[in-house]
Amino acid sequence: MDRSPLMRLENINMVFKKPGSLLKDRNIHVLKDINLDIYEGEIVAIVGESGCGKTTLGKIITGLIRPTSGNVYFNGNKVSGVFSKDISSYNQVQFIQQDSYAALNPVRTIYQSLYAPIKTSNRKLKTKEIDDKINELMALVGLLPAEQYLSKYPHQLSGGQRQRILMARAISLNPRLIVADEPVSMIDVSLRLSLLNLMKELNKKLNMSFVYISHDLSTTRYIARNGRVCVMYLGEIVEMGNIGDVIETPRHPYTRALIQAVPVPDPEYHGNDDLPLKSMQLGTLEDRGDGCSFIERCLYSCDKCKQKIEHVTTDTAQVLCCNLENVPKQSVYSLKGKKK
Amino acid sequence: MENKNILNENIAEFKQISIEYPLKKYTIKAVTNITLPIKRGKITALVGESGSGKTTLSSSIIRCISEPGRISGGDIYFYPKDGTELHLKDLSDKQMRKFRWAKVSMVFQAAQSALNPVLTVRDQFFETLQEHDSPLSKEEKEKHVRGLLEYVKLDAERVLSSYPHELSGGMKQRVMIAFSLILDPELIILDEPTTALDVITQSYIFNLLKDINRDLGITMLLMTHDISVVAKFADYIGVMYGGRLMEYGDVKSVFKWRNHPYTEGLIGATPSIIGDVDLVKPIEGNPPDLMNLPSGCIFSPRCPYCKDICKTAEPDMVEIDGGLKGKCYFYKEAKNG
Ligand SMILES: Nc1ncnc2c1ncn2[C@@H]1O[C@H](COP(=O)(O)OP(=O)(O)OP(=O)(O)O)[C@@H](O)[C@H]1O
Ligand SMILES: Nc1ncnc2c1ncn2[C@@H]1O[C@H](COP(=O)(O)OP(=O)(O)OP(=O)(O)O)[C@@H](O)[C@H]1O
Ligand code: SF4
Ligand code: SF4
Ligand SMILES: [Mg+2]
Ligand SMILES: [Mg+2]
Numbered sequence: 111m112d113r114s115p116l117m118r119l120e121n122i123n124m125v126f127k128k129p130g131s132l133l134k135d136r137n138i139h140v141l142k143d144i145n146l147d148i149y150e151g152e153i154v155a156i157v158g159e160s161g162c163g164k165t166t167l168g169k170i171i172t173g174l175i176r177p178t179s180g181n182v183y184f185n186g187n188k189v190s191g192v193f194s195k196d197i198s199s200y201n202q203v204q205f206i207q208q209d210s211y212a213a214l215n216p217v218r219t220i221y222q223s224l225y226a227p228i229k230t231s232n233r234k235l236k237t238k239e240i241d242d243k244i245n246e247l248m249a250l251v252g253l254l255p256a257e258q259y260l261s262k263y264p265h266q267l268s269g270g271q272r273q274r275i276l277m278a279r280a281i282s283l284n285p286r287l288i289v290a291d292e293p294v295s296m297i298d299v300s301l302r303l304s305l306l307n308l309m310k311e312l313n314k315k316l317n318m319s320f321v322y323i324s325h326d327l328s329t330t331r332y333i334a335r336n337g338r339v340c341v342m343y344l345g346e347i348v349e350m351g352n353i354g355d356v357i358e359t360p361r362h363p364y365t366r367a368l369i370q371a372v373p374v375p376d377p378e379y380h381g382n383d384d385l386p387l388k389s390m391q392l393g394t395l396e397d398r399g400d401g402c403s404f405i406e407r408c409l410y411s412c413d414k415c416k417q418k419i420e421h422v423t424t425d426t427a428q429v430l431c432c433n434l435e436n437v438p439k440q441s442v443y444s445l446k447g448k449k450k
Numbered sequence: 451m452e453n454k455n456i457l458n459e460n461i462a463e464f465k466q467i468s469i470e471y472p473l474k475k476y477t478i479k480a481v482t483n484i485t486l487p488i489k490r491g492k493i494t495a496l497v498g499e500s501g502s503g504k505t506t507l508s509s510s511i512i513r514c515i516s517e518p519g520r521i522s523g524g525d526i527y528f529y530p531k532d533g534t535e536l537h538l539k540d541l542s543d544k545q546m547r548k549f550r551w552a553k554v555s556m557v558f559q560a561a562q563s564a565l566n567p568v569l570t571v572r573d574q575f576f577e578t579l580q581e582h583d584s585p586l587s588k589e590e591k592e593k594h595v596r597g598l599l600e601y602v603k604l605d606a607e608r609v610l611s612s613y614p615h616e617l618s619g620g621m622k623q624r625v626m627i628a629f630s631l632i633l634d635p636e637l638i639i640l641d642e643p644t645t646a647l648d649v650i651t652q653s654y655i656f657n658l659l660k661d662i663n664r665d666l667g668i669t670m671l672l673m674t675h676d677i678s679v680v681a682k683f684a685d686y687i688g689v690m691y692g693g694r695l696m697e698y699g700d701v702k703s704v705f706k707w708r709n710h711p712y713t714e715g716l717i718g719a720t721p722s723i724i725g726d727v728d729l730v731k732p733i734e735g736n737p738p739d740l741m742n743l744p745s746g747c748i749f750s751p752r753c754p755y756c757k758d759i760c761k762t763a764e765p766d767m768v769e770i771d772g773g774l775k776g777k778c779y780f781y782k783e784a785k786n787g
Contacts (some may be wrong), residue, residue, distance in 0.1 A: 115635065116629055126616070128608070128612075128616075138608075141541060157648070157650045159620070159651060160618060160621060160623075160624075160647045160648050161618040161620060161621050162615075162647060165619065172709075187644075187683065199734040208619045208646065209619060239768075252736060252737065253740075254739065255739060255741075256735055265516055265517075266471070266473075266516075268500055268501045268505060269500070269505070269559045269642065270499075270500025270501065270503055270675075271500060274500075292619070292645065292646060294560065295642075295645035295646065295675075296500065296642055296675065297500050297675060297717060298497075298498065298499040298502075298674060298675045298716070298722045299677060299719045301499065301500055301732070302675070303719055303731070304731060304732050307732070318633075325646065325647055325648040325649060325652070326676075327649065328647075328720075332730070350459070367589060367650060368648065368649060368650055371649040371650045371653045372649050372678075373649070373676075373678035373681065373682045374678055374681070374682075375678040375681050375717065375720040376681055377681040377682070377701050377702050377705050378702070378706070379707075382510075384654075414694075420584065
């Protein structure tokens with residue numbers, strides 16, 4: 111287990127400033143003390159509440175933005191973003207953006223959008239070779255016949271078709287790490303499986319690493335069957351561990367609520383709709399203290415939770431940011447409703 | 451005009467509607483001959499493969515089909531609660547602008563970029579209220595807008611003064627959901643409204659929408675790839691494939707019988723949080739090429755129950771007991787045959 115990670119994030123903090131009232135700027139503390147190692151050939155899934163900082167973290171991993179503080183290492187070397195001299199490291203890291211509309215240039219055809227990065231990466235390639243490569247990519251992501259899509263502009267594609275173009279573009283450069291931000295959210299389930307299978311295959315055959323950002327725990331379980339999952343809440347990693355373990359025996363109160371909220375594809379299935387949460391009220395990202403950020407919504411909070419929370423490791427090697435004082439241990443399934 | 455007794459049970463109806471995109475070299479038939487009721491006060495879900503025409507079909511109600519799309523046949527009717535009947539194709543552009551957002555609003559699939567990048571959220575909300583001659587005073591408007599944002603669990607103070615790029619994907623989606631409620635419409639079209647939301651927020655938003663649906667009787671047309679969401683929240687379901695409506699019926703029966711082979715495949719391909727991950731399998735084969743559709747039933751190349759007759763001509767929509775409708779020669783018996 112003494113391998114060195116492909117990518118290491120060390121004490122990452124991200125703070126956005128927003129002009130506030132009068133003299134004082136408001137500090138939006140979006141990521142707080144993130145530590146994460148990503149190994150070669152690994153699939154790491156990131157799940158968490160909307161607005162908890164997943165995309166921001168993805169942008170830091172791919173070097174699109176620089177953290178306010180903390181260090182990023184790629185292959186053991188400290189790097190500081192795509193707009194620095196480290197650009198060549200970042201060619202090996204590709205980002206599939208959440209917003210497929212904004213990610214493609216609206217005045218370029220799909221062909222142009224796919225052609226340019228391949229050409230730039232290897233000037234020696236002949237047009238014919240690039241065309242073959244593009245056709246192969248289109249087949250991989252299930253967009254056939256390719257000609258029908260290549261001459262189109264982004265707005266002429268459906269949402270899911272656009273997401274697949276992004277996937278094709280990301281894999282076209284044979285990167286070592288792909289950060290995929292909700293890559294299949296607009297794709298129907300059947301194709302979703304094929305694309306997830308494609309990602310799994312690339313992962314196995316080419317040892318490509320993936321950071322899979324998603325709100326969908328069911329697909330996460332499918333893609334990262336043996337991988338790790340990081341559960342984020344308000345800019346912190348609150349629980350991390352093997353995906354199977356985390357889903358079966360979630361320990362952090364937020365993870366427990368999250369897993370219980372997953373809908374099941376069967377109208378006859380009556381889950382327990384009362385989530386183990388005190389309120390739906392979101393905590394604030396401003397002026398964050400030391401205590402647990404989940405405290406307002408946690409059913410199990412106690413006085414200890416107002417102090418700094420140390421990370422603990424459980425018997426299944428799950429890393430947790432919770433003092434676990436009153437938190438139940440049993441799996442959430444027993445709390446879930448039964449089929450009628 | 452007020453005559454509640456004979457209010458149509460449908461709030462809107464597509465009648466044999468066809469929509470195409472004429473491009474330079476060829477024309478894409480994105481929607482072919484679809485007849486679909488939208489039941490008043492209910493939640494109707496549209497599911498189907500990426501590219502099957504869901505967005506095209508639903509955006510035709512408010513005349514927002516993307517360029518160069520046009521309706522090539524059929525009609526769309528709308529029955530507002532004043533008891534009248536509107537022929538949507540006959541509205542002038544000006545009438546349509548009044549109709550849009552006031553009677554029917556839409557949360558676009560592109561929610562994440564549907565917001566104007568150079569305006570703050572506050573300015574966009576106010577602009578729309580202005581355009582529709584809202585009688586509210588400035589303070590009332592502010593209060594109304596804040597209320598809506600808090601409804602969808604956003605920090606109204608921060609979000610109102612933010613530009614779209616300062617919000618996360620899911621925050622923008624929630625802003626758009628709040629936006630769709632701004633003029634109290636009768637029908638809301640939700641095109642993949644929760645693709646960027648975690649399950650807790652999603653379940654909260656859907657429960658909220660369901661409450662709105664129940665309390666205010668607002669009708670919803672929901673497009674989603676999330677079969678679990680359909681199972682949990684929708685009343686009726688339409689299954690689309692290659693621009694056709696393949697099956698329609700109430701959610702419980704459609705899921706229970708899985709009568710149409712395509713519906714069966716779709717449900718079978720849904721990963722679940724419970725059960726064995728190895729049991730889910732994708733539907734074999736490729737999505738249909740709209741330029742070169744197979745003869746006969748367009749699902750036949752991928753259908754495990756395909757027989758000789760399926761390749762002859764396209765099957766008609768047949769209705770069986772319980773109001774289920776399906777486009778298949780063996781609708782009802784396909785799986786035993
Ligand atoms: N440029 C910016 N300026 C100010 N605030 C920002 C900026 N970018 C992001 N934020 C804030 O940072 C927080 C985290 O955003 P991020 O996009 O990382 O969330 P996310 O976890 O990806 O959420 P979602 O699941 O909804 O996409 C949000 O509260 C957002 O408003
Ligand atoms: N403006 C356009 N010009 C040309 N073709 C278009 C245009 N908009 C959509 N299409 C095509 O019409 C078909 C239907 O697209 P539509 O967006 O309705 O699909 P959808 O069912 O909503 O898919 P998704 O689930 O991926 O959003 C697709 O094949 C798409 O490529
Ligand atoms: S530290 Fe306390 S408040 Fe925070 S999640 Fe654990 S039990 Fe709940
Ligand atoms: S008509 Fe035939 S090919 Fe088409 S869905 Fe029915 S059984 Fe399958
Ligand atoms: Mg995001
Ligand atoms: Mg669509």
